[in-house]
Amino acid sequence: MLEVISSSSLHSIQDLGRFGHSRFGLATAGAMDLHASSWANKLLNNTAETAFIELTLGGFSCRFLETKAFVLTGGQCDVQLNGQPIDLWTVYIAEPGSTLTVKAMHSGVFNYLAVHGGFDVQHFLGSPAASRRDQIGGIDAQAGPFKPGMIIKWKTSTKPIERNSMPTKYIPDYKAPLICDVMLREHNQLSDVTKRQFLDDSYTVSNETSRVGYRLDGCPLQISVPRYSSPIPLGGVQITAAGQPIVLMRDHQTLGGYPLIASVTRRSLSMLAQRRAGQMVRFKQVSINDAQKELVLLNKFFGSFK
Amino acid sequence: MNQVIDRLVSEAVSEDVSVFHLGEPISKQSLLLANRIEQQLIADWPEWLIDFRIGFGQLLIQYQIDLIDHHQLADVVQTLVIEKAEEHSYSSCSVIQIPTCYDPRVAPDLLNLSEQLGLSRSEIVSLHQSETYKVITTGFAPGFAYLAETLSQLHVPRKKIPLTRIPPGSVAIAENQTAIYPKETPGGWHLIGRTQLQLASVNNQTISTVLNLGQTVRFVEISYDQFMSEEE
Numbered sequence: 001m002l003e004v005i006s007s008s009s010l011h012s013i014q015d016l017g018r019f020g021h022s023r024f025g026l027a028t029a030g031a032m033d034l035h036a037s038s039w040a041n042k043l044l045n046n047t048a049e050t051a052f053i054e055l056t057l058g059g060f061s062c063r064f065l066e067t068k069a070f071v072l073t074g075g076q077c078d079v080q081l082n083g084q085p086i087d088l089w090t091v092y093i094a095e096p097g098s099t100l101t102v103k104a105m106h107s108g109v110f111n112y113l114a115v116h117g118g119f120d121v122q123h124f125l126g127s128p129a130a131s132r133r134d135q136i137g138g139i140d141a142q143a144g145p146f147k148p149g150m151i152i153k154w155k156t157s158t159k160p161i162e163r164n165s166m167p168t169k170y171i172p173d174y175k176a177p178l179i180c181d182v183m184l185r186e187h188n189q190l191s192d193v194t195k196r197q198f199l200d201d202s203y204t205v206s207n208e209t210s211r212v213g214y215r216l217d218g219c220p221l222q223i224s225v226p227r228y229s230s231p232i233p234l235g236g237v238q239i240t241a242a243g244q245p246i247v248l249m250r251d252h253q254t255l256g257g258y259p260l261i262a263s264v265t266r267r268s269l270s271m272l273a274q275r276r277a278g279q280m281v282r283f284k285q286v287s288i289n290d291a292q293k294e295l296v297l298l299n300k301f302f303g304s305f306k
Numbered sequence: 307m308n309q310v311i312d313r314l315v316s317e318a319v320s321e322d323v324s325v326f327h328l329g330e331p332i333s334k335q336s337l338l339l340a341n342r343i344e345q346q347l348i349a350d351w352p353e354w355l356i357d358f359r360i361g362f363g364q365l366l367i368q369y370q371i372d373l374i375d376h377h378q379l380a381d382v383v384q385t386l387v388i389e390k391a392e393e394h395s396y397s398s399c400s401v402i403q404i405p406t407c408y409d410p411r412v413a414p415d416l417l418n419l420s421e422q423l424g425l426s427r428s429e430i431v432s433l434h435q436s437e438t439y440k441v442i443t444t445g446f447a448p449g450f451a452y453l454a455e456t457l458s459q460l461h462v463p464r465k466k467i468p469l470t471r472i473p474p475g476s477v478a479i480a481e482n483q484t485a486i487y488p489k490e491t492p493g494g495w496h497l498i499g500r501t502q503l504q505l506a507s508v509n510n511q512t513i514s515t516v517l518n519l520g521q522t523v524r525f526v527e528i529s530y531d532q533f534m535s536e537e538e
Binding site for chain 2: 019020021022023024025026028122123124125134136141183185186187228229230231232233234235236253254255260263265266288291292294295296299306
């Protein structure tokens with residue numbers, strides 16, 4: 001068991017997400033940076049479906065009440081085990097009574113804390129993932145925050161841990177400008193000029209970012225608004241009335257009225273999630289076939305990647 | 307029933323998501339297709355199906371790309387539509403009645419709307435009640451249904467600034483549609499009444515909703531006293 005010492009309202013229990021209920025308007029939820037969370041489970045030899053804790057912008061401390069192997073992945077931050085600095089993307093074994101403290105973040109937005117076997121949290125409609133918008137899932141089934149003194153249970157695993165740390169070359173640099181792979185919609189209302197502008201211009205991440213979507217700043221795009229709303233895919237790129245793109249993230253609404261012009265690939269979506277306000281983003285067109293090949297590989301490598 | 311169904315236009319929109327265009331959002335044909343597909347997908351829930359949603363004439367399907375590709379998916383959806391056509395019964399026989407109180411005490415936007423539309427309050431209420439509506443889309447929140455089509459006199463743009471907290475059971479209009487807010491959410495539609503009807507029940511196992519795609523709905527006026535006496 002893990003005891004929460006201090007936390008923020010932005011931290012939550014997540015997993016791959018809650019699927020099969022979007023026709024009722026429920027958000028999928030799930031890890032914002034599925035790449036980093038999937039590595040956390042992989043390093044601990046957990047299944048892809050295993051639940052973990054998502055930390056947003058640091059500021060978390062907890063106590064291990066039993067011996068447990070754990071790993072922290074995601075953005076660069078000061079993290080200490082019993083007051084000693086430890087590395088991210090590396091498996092450690094905490095002794096009973098050990099304190100883990102995640103302090104200031106230097107890059108990125110999200111960290112993932114996973115334990116060997118995973119956290120044991122009640123499933124709500126098939127998933128433990130907290131959806132703040134729908135007020136379901138998470139530690140209290142109502143997407144409430146972690147509170148000091150709260151106990152988070154975990155499962156035990158008999159599967160051996162095969163790796164201790166991630167090869168350094170695979171650790172993403174969230175400070176680097178992002179080339180965001182996109183598939184353009186065939187049935188979009190984009191003129192060739194607008195299309196070129198979208199692919200040639202560079203954008204910066206605005207202050208308006210949340211688990212619902214990331215709005216980007218750039219030269220406004222000219223596009224007509226459709227009469228009716230339509231279903232929105234994860235990673236969909238909407239253009240607002242002011243001509244700015246919003247990339248739809250894990251807690252996105254299921255229907256929307258703004259024109260949808262493209263979809264960000266699942267891998268790039270993880271990388272975008274870790275970008276902060278002011279960071280640069282450029283879009284690069286990829287074919288559906290190439291993007292599918294990449295997702296098939298991610299599925300194979302991590303067990304599941306949705 | 308008209309069995310001539312053209313090949314659906316499909317579009318691969320991301321690695322594992324395809325969108326199928328079913329036709330004009332509020333046409334009888336697209337509602338019929340939407341209803342048929344929804345019932346089939348829920349009943350069968352094929353192994354390749356991760357999730358789906360239907361909105362305003364478009365069907366979005368997320369699928370397991372290891373099990374099926376988007377060309378095969380398009381074939382499967384097409385077969386689903388054609389083969390099951392005969393055995394399908396359109397679930398529109400009964401009209402679902404929504405007891406609605408239009409008293410200004412629970413209809414905060416009636417007065418403003420009356421000015422905006424150039425209609426008296428009672429005209430708005432009787433125009434709203436005079437029609438039956440089809441559920442053209444579900445979503446936004448469990449139990450929320452987009453109902454169409456309101457009479458043209460009632461067509462009105464959404465509010466410029468949405469309300470952050472709409473009381474549950476609020477009956478609202480916007481554009482050419484009407485809807486009921488099942489729980490307290492933000493929203494930009496104009497509130498013209500309130501019902502005590504519970505539109506969704508959500509627990510950790512299942513969601514069930516009163517209003518489902520393709521069904522027919524009518525609003526029936528009740529007095530403020532009746533409305534208050536139904537309160538639990």
